[in-house]
Amino acid sequence: MKTIGFIGCGNMGRAMVEGIMKANLVDGDHMIVSNAHPERLSELSEIYDCYISDNESVAKNSDIVVLAIKPYLYKEVITSIKDIVKDDVIIINIAAGISTQDVVEMFGRKVKTVKAMPNTPAMVQEAMSALSFSDNCDQDDKEDVIAIFESFGQCREVEERLMDAVMVVSGSSPAYIFMVLEAMADGAVMQGLPRNDAYAFAAQAMIGSAKMMLETGKHPGELKDMVCSPAGTTIEAVAKMEEMGLRSAIIEGMRACANRGKEMSKK
Numbered sequence: 364m365k366t367i368g369f370i371g372c373g374n375m376g377r378a379m380v381e382g383i384m385k386a387n388l389v390d391g392d393h394m395i396v397s398n399a400h401p402e403r404l405s406e407l408s409e410i411y412d413c414y415i416s417d418n419e420s421v422a423k424n425s426d427i428v429v430l431a432i433k434p435y436l437y438k439e440v441i442t443s444i445k446d447i448v449k450d451d452v453i454i455i456n457i458a459a460g461i462s463t464q465d466v467v468e469m470f471g472r473k474v475k476t477v478k479a480m481p482n483t484p485a486m487v488q489e490a491m492s493a494l495s496f497s498d499n500c501d502q503d504d505k506e507d508v509i510a511i512f513e514s515f516g517q518c519r520e521v522e523e524r525l526m527d528a529v530m531v532v533s534g535s536s537p538a539y540i541f542m543v544l545e546a547m548a549d550g551a552v553m554q555g556l557p558r559n560d561a562y563a564f565a566a567q568a569m570i571g572s573a574k575m576m577l578e579t580g581k582h583p584g585e586l587k588d589m590v591c592s593p594a595g596t597t598i599e600a601v602a603k604m605e606e607m608g609l610r611s612a613i614i615e616g617m618r619a620c621a622n623r624g625k626e627m628s629k630k
């Protein structure tokens with residue numbers, strides 16, 4: 364069994380660790396986690412019986428190291444671990460704006476590395492992640508990494524140049540999806556539904572609609588049309604939302620997200 368190490372265990376790292384441990388991909392002896400505030404992880408180590416340690420120990424003892432720290436910390440952290448990681452370690456880079464080439468340059472050698480873009484639904488085994496492997500990863504390395512990402516959801520290999528596109532539609536999108544859900548619940552509360560019921564109806568409508576699109580393979584426009592009765596209620600909502608710029612608000616928000624990714628990768 365390979366040992367998986369996490370350096371940084373905040374929102375994204377923790378969602379991945381919880382997803383991996385819930386799926387029993389490794390036992391607690393093969394999961395080592397470090398964080399700037401290790402005291403925040405005591406509950407995690409109690410539930411999953413995994414090791415909470417420091418960056419040095421994660422670097423020395425892990426076969427696969429996930430760098431789940433903010434992008435601006437990559438240089439500093441890699442400098443402190445580059446001479447102590449195992450020779451054939453696989454480094455997983457999940458940071459927005461940090462490329463495979465950046466990681467190789469920071470290590471000063473052609474370390475095996477994977478550029479990945481997960482999302483926080485990893486916490487409930489429903490992540491969708493994109494992976495791009497450096498050319499020195501062999502088939503076994505790929506299988507080990509895919510097994511990690513599949514333990515908490517689905518994953519697809521994509522060309523690294525498309526990572527920012529994946530980030531806007533998947534890595535970042537839970538934020539806007541939660542905004543939509545919150546707004547939908549507000550709309551129902553305004554009509555008199557209690558808040559908790561409103562969240563349950565809104566979230567289940569989101570799950571059901573997404574599942575319907577994936578399972579039927581039908582165009583989303585066709586599925587939308589199935590809900591809009593002639594002269595009915597839904598078409599009034601659709602017309603008002605178009606008037607208020609719902610779609611362009613989403614598209615322009617995603618453009619801003621991509622632009623920020625490009626800006627971050629220039630630094």
Ligand SMILES: NC(=O)C1=CN([C@@H]2O[C@H](COP(=O)(O)OP(=O)(O)OC[C@H]3O[C@@H](n4cnc5c(N)ncnc54)[C@H](O)[C@@H]3O)[C@@H](O)[C@H]2O)C=CC1
Nearest residue numbers: 371372373374375376398399400431432433434458459534
């Ligand atoms: N939050 C998200 O939905 C997603 C985040 N990402 C990427 O994941 C990375 C982490 O993001 P978040 O989890 O959101 O950030 P976060 O701030 O929630 O977590 C980062 C963690 O790193 C710890 N940390 C700080 N300095 C450290 C050090 N020197 N050594 C060890 N640990 C240290 C902090 O205590 C914190 O718990 C970023 O690079 C981000 O681009 C990628 C996809 C989705």
Ligand SMILES: O=C(O)[C@@H]1CCC=N1
Nearest residue numbers: 458459530534535536
């Ligand atoms: O907001 C961010 O920078 C990260 C990258 C993808 C999701 N969260």
